[in-house]
Amino acid sequence: xxxxxxxxxxxxxxxxxxxxxxxxxxxxxxxxxxxxxxxxxxxxxxxxxxxxxxxxxxxxxxxxxxxxxxxxxxxxxxxxxxxxxxxxxxxxxxxxxxxxxxxxxxxxxxxxxxxxxxxxxxxxxxxxxxxxxxxxxxxxxxxxxxxxxxxxxxxxxxxxxxxxxxxxxxxxxxxxxxxxxxxxxxxxxxxxxxxxxxxxxxxxxxxxxxxxxxxxxxxxxxxxxxxxxxxxxxxxxxxxxxxxxxxxxxxxxxxxxxxxxxxxxxxxxxxxxxxxxxxxxxxxxxxxxxxxxxxxxxxxxxxxxxxxxxxxxxxxxxxxxxxxxxxxxxxxxxxxxxxxxxxxxxxxxxxxxxx
Amino acid sequence: xxxxxxxxxxxxxxxxxxxxxxxxxxxxxxxxxxxxxxxxxxxxxxxxxxxxxxxxxxxxxxxxxxxxxxxxxxxxxxxxxxxxxxxxxxxxxxxxxxxxxxxxxxxxxxxxxxxxxxxxxxxxxxxxxxxxxxxxxxxxxxxxxxxxxxxxxxxxxxxxxxxxxxxxxxxxxxxxxxxxxxxxxxxxxxxxxxxxxxxxxxxxxxxxxxxxxxxxxxxxxxxxxxxxxxxxxxxxxxxxxxxxxxxxxxxxxxxxxxxxxxxxxxxxxxxxxxxxxxxxxxxxxxxxxxxxxxxxxxxxxxxxxxxxxxxxxxxxxxxxxxxxxxxxxxxxxxxxxxxxxxxxxxxxxxxxxxx
Numbered sequence: 001x002x003x004x005x006x007x008x009x010x011x012x013x014x015x016x017x018x019x020x021x022x023x024x025x026x027x028x029x030x031x032x033x034x035x036x037x038x039x040x041x042x043x044x045x046x047x048x049x050x051x052x053x054x055x056x057x058x059x060x061x062x063x064x065x066x067x068x069x070x071x072x073x074x075x076x077x078x079x080x081x082x083x084x085x086x087x088x089x090x091x092x093x094x095x096x097x098x099x100x101x102x103x104x105x106x107x108x109x110x111x112x113x114x115x116x117x118x119x120x121x122x123x124x125x126x127x128x129x130x131x132x133x134x135x136x137x138x139x140x141x142x143x144x145x146x147x148x149x150x151x152x153x154x155x156x157x158x159x160x161x162x163x164x165x166x167x168x169x170x171x172x173x174x175x176x177x178x179x180x181x182x183x184x185x186x187x188x189x190x191x192x193x194x195x196x197x198x199x200x201x202x203x204x205x206x207x208x209x210x211x212x213x214x215x216x217x218x219x220x221x222x223x224x225x226x227x228x229x230x231x232x233x234x235x236x237x238x239x240x241x242x243x244x245x246x247x248x249x250x251x252x253x254x255x256x257x258x259x260x261x262x263x264x265x266x267x268x269x270x271x272x273x274x275x276x277x278x279x280x281x282x283x284x285x286x287x288x289x290x291x292x293x294x295x296x297x298x299x300x301x302x303x304x305x306x307x308x309x310x311x312x313x314x315x316x317x318x319x320x321x322x323x324x325x326x327x328x329x330x331x332x333x334x335x336x337x338x339x340x341x342x343x344x345x346x347x348x349x350x351x352x353x354x355x
Numbered sequence: 356x357x358x359x360x361x362x363x364x365x366x367x368x369x370x371x372x373x374x375x376x377x378x379x380x381x382x383x384x385x386x387x388x389x390x391x392x393x394x395x396x397x398x399x400x401x402x403x404x405x406x407x408x409x410x411x412x413x414x415x416x417x418x419x420x421x422x423x424x425x426x427x428x429x430x431x432x433x434x435x436x437x438x439x440x441x442x443x444x445x446x447x448x449x450x451x452x453x454x455x456x457x458x459x460x461x462x463x464x465x466x467x468x469x470x471x472x473x474x475x476x477x478x479x480x481x482x483x484x485x486x487x488x489x490x491x492x493x494x495x496x497x498x499x500x501x502x503x504x505x506x507x508x509x510x511x512x513x514x515x516x517x518x519x520x521x522x523x524x525x526x527x528x529x530x531x532x533x534x535x536x537x538x539x540x541x542x543x544x545x546x547x548x549x550x551x552x553x554x555x556x557x558x559x560x561x562x563x564x565x566x567x568x569x570x571x572x573x574x575x576x577x578x579x580x581x582x583x584x585x586x587x588x589x590x591x592x593x594x595x596x597x598x599x600x601x602x603x604x605x606x607x608x609x610x611x612x613x614x615x616x617x618x619x620x621x622x623x624x625x626x627x628x629x630x631x632x633x634x635x636x637x638x639x640x641x642x643x644x645x646x647x648x649x650x651x652x653x654x655x656x657x658x659x660x661x662x663x664x665x666x667x668x669x670x671x672x673x674x675x676x677x678x679x680x681x682x683x684x685x686x687x688x689x690x691x692x693x694x695x696x697x698x699x700x701x702x703x704x705x706x707x708x709x710x
Contacts, residue, residue: 076450084457095431095703104440108466295709304709346703348450350696354650354659 037225038215045226051211052241052289055123056199061139063196073173073195074190080146080160082109082153086196087140090152092120094345097293097338103301108153115267116191116301122289124199126245126325130248131299132270133248133284139195143187157187164190169352198268203290203339210336211241218336225333228326233318243288243337251299254319260312261302269299292335300314306331361570367511393570396578403585405567407596407644411479411554416494418551420632426552428528428704429545435501435515437508446506447475449700452648453556460654463508470622471656473698476694477644480553486654488598488639489601494550498542499647510544519545526708547598558645558694565691566596573691580688583681588673590669598692606638606654609674616657624654647690661684661686 055063073298076079078087092098098119100106105117115131120138129135135144144209145151146160148160154160157229165185178184209217217319218226229235238244248270251257270279283299297309310330314322322330363629385502410418429435446460447453453474455461460472470486484490490499501515509515516533519525520540532548564572573581584590587687593599603625606612613621625634636655651657652664665685669677677685 076448078451079449079456083461084455085461093431093433093703095706096433100439101434102707106438106440293708341705343702346705347698348448348701348703350701351450353648354456 005245025271035116039229041223042213042215044230045210048239049207049211049236049243050241051208052122052202052204056122056202058124058196058199060137061192062194063199064177066173067193067196068200069349070173070177071193071195072127073170073351074194075197077351078096078348079167079351079354080152080154081108082155086152088120088145091117094341097203097341099294101295102294105151107148107150111150111153113150115299116296118186118286119290119294120198120287121201121203122242122287123201123245123343124195125240125242126284126287127247128284131283131286131318137195138198139191142194142198143191146187146190160187160190161185167352167354173266173352201345203341205337207336207340208241219332221329221332222336223333224328224335225331228322229330229333232314232320232322232326232330234313234330237285237317238288244285245287247284247285248279248282249317250280251315252281256318257298257312257316261298261300262299262316263298263302265300267299288334289337290339292331292338306334310334391577391664396582397565397568397570399585400581401566403590403594404562404566404598406563407477407557407559410690411477411557413479413551413554415492416547416550416554418554419532422548422551423706425528425532426548426550427672428525428706429549430552430705431697434522434706434709435507435518436463437510441507443475443500444651446472449696452476452558452645452696454649458651460506462503462505466505466508468505470654471651474645475553475598476556476558476650476696477642478556478600479550480595480597481642482602483640484637486638486641487628488652489628492550494546496545497549497553499543501545514541514543515545518543522691522707522709528707556700558696560644560694561691562691563596571686574687576687577588577685577691578688579683580686583677584685584688587669587675587677587681587685589668589685591673592640593643599640602640603634603637604640604672605636607636607671610671612653612667613673614656615670616653618653618655620655622654643689644692645694647693656679661689665689665699 026181044308047063069261076090078090081087091100093100098121098208099128100117104115105113107113116299118131123129127139129141135141146154147156171185174184176190176191206217237249240246251269257263270275270282277351293305296304297305297306303309307327309328311322314320362473393537430443433439433445436442441463446455448455453476455472456474460468461470468604468610473486478484479493482488484493484496490496501509504512526540529539529544533544561572592602597602612618623635625637626632630635645659650661651659658664658667662682664675665682669682681703
């Protein structure tokens with residue numbers, strides 16, 4: 001494996017922000033060997049991560065209460081799928097941190113999706129959605145899912161609109177959410193409403209308290225884990241308040257992923273989208289918010305334990321071997337990213353009557 | 356078709372209560388031709404139906420907050436099914452009045468269940484559960500579902516207990532719900548907890564206000580519908596506060612059901628359970644609470660519209676032909692059975708971590 005070439009490819013592919021973060025991380029990794037106090041750790045972590053914002057930015061889809069209300073109902077709606085079983089919440093059940101717990105998500109007629117189900121908590125601020133970045137935003141993801149063969153599986157967008165228009169409850173709600181529009185019941189507005197709802201799905205955690213200056217929000221073990229997370233190089237890719245989602249990266253920089261998993265099939269990753277040879281085995285770096293609660297791991301969901309996922313990542317992405325103690329500390333730190341799910345999210349909307 | 360024989364068979368099969376109600380209904384149907392005032396209607400309806408009780412009786416499974424709390428979490432838990440996709444809430448989504456909206460319920464690996472999914476709202480006070488009464492109680496239903504080939508599909512009860520015992524969160528909750536037990540994590544306690552939760556799922560409606568003396572709780576059309584419901588003979592079987600669930604009845608007393616539906620397959624009903632020839636085509640009379648919100652209709656879910664279901668019932672069970680006006684009134688009355696789902700029911704529990 002040509003690591004130098006891979007790293008060159010990486011630099012060519014990623015943003016200025018990514019490169020700056022990479023350099024900052026290297027510098028910090030050096031400084032850290034002197035093991036500074038809490039404040040130093042906190043300041044460095046603030047520059048790499050920072051707390052979740054109070055609300056998710058939504059420049060192209062202004063958030064309104066009416067849109068969020070409609071989006072939440074639509075999120076739970078299975079009657080717009082080809083076999084009446086698929087809704088957003090099917091693969092993103094909120095009480096399981098918005099993942100289905102399966103190796104690969106399952107859509108209509110039990111069709112298996114190509115990859116593992118990513119959580120939609122805190123997901124909207126990523127550079128793109130899905131493992132290979134083939135959805136530009138949560139809105140785009142919601143819309144395309146309607147006609148995705150292994151998800152809702154509807155034959156076309158018109159058939160979805162026809163079903164929605166047949167339920168008076170929806171006609172009223174779309175009118176309220178998109179006032180002034182002559183024909184508000186459209187899949188584009190479906191996407192905007194679901195997207196607006198998803199943008200509210202933020203789960204601040206102990207780590208955010210720490211990022212805001214509360215030095216006791218993390219345990220000592222978690223603080224050591226945070227240090228190791230940075231010094232080992234994890235934050236090179238897993239940066240920002242989301243600890244990921246900001247860049248693409250080749251998976252298996254030092255060793256092939258398949259060496260360490262039950263996975264039989266090699267996934268070409270973002271190459272599927274771009275057809276560019278440099279995108280072979282490249283994936284979007286996943287966010288790590290709530291990672292301890294969203295097994296199984298990786299794009300193929302073939303790893304059950306977070307401990308194992310951390311060790312595999314260290315081997316194949318950083319060419320290193322974490323001690324059991326260090327990997328345990330990193331896992332402890334990652335648990336500080338398990339957020340509180342706001343009660344308002346945890347309510348079931350009553351769906352409109354069938355007519 | 357030998358109707359006299361069928362009616363004799365019916366009398367042989369059903370309880371004293373059923374017979375008394377049948378006679379009372381006949382008498383009332385005669386009296387009603389004089390069209391009495393609201394009070395008379397209300398009193399008669401009270402004797403046939405009455406309001407939902409304040410709480411569901413639970414003689415064999417005392418309700419405690421801890422049991423209900425655990426039961427609610429288990430109700431949402433898919434990780435104890437053979438493919439990780441089946442939970443109680445999969446087929447009984449609360450925002451759709453606890454039905455899946457499919458013709459026949461769909462279990463693990465998309466296996467079709469033999470019959471349509473009955474709501475579990477207000478369901479626990481029936482003489483038995485499921486269309487053919489092959490589950491003695493909601494507790495029995497919950498337990499057997501775990502190993503039901505087209506539902507959870509687990510190979511045996513031990514495998515369920517093993518998964519539950521592997522999640523510390525469940526061990527704690529089972530201990531709290533069943534204090535003093537040495538080995539509380541059992542499928543029998545799973546059944547008790549889920550049953551206790553289901554017994555809380557009561558949805559009082561406008562009809563209950565009427566039953567409690569508020570004469571304006573029903574519209575005039577709904578009152579006419581209530582009169583017709585009784586005078587046409589519907590209440591002969593659909594009696595009690597649940598408007599059903601108290602007896603078995605042959606389906607197709609006057610004409611075969613299949614004449615009026617898309618159904619291709621004849622279902623032998625309770626005969627499957629008892630192997631008694633007199634139980635051929637016999638089903639448990641379903642409850643009618645929330646019926647307007649729980650399409651599609653009948654044991655095979657082959658009828659989409661409540662209007663059609665009412666007309667078919669009148670033809671095949673009562674040998675009559677409702678006018679469009681009368682069937683419309685009955686549908687209006689049935690809508691008064693659409694309940695308010697208490698907010699406390701409409702919250703999503705956070706499931707325990709995988710380890």
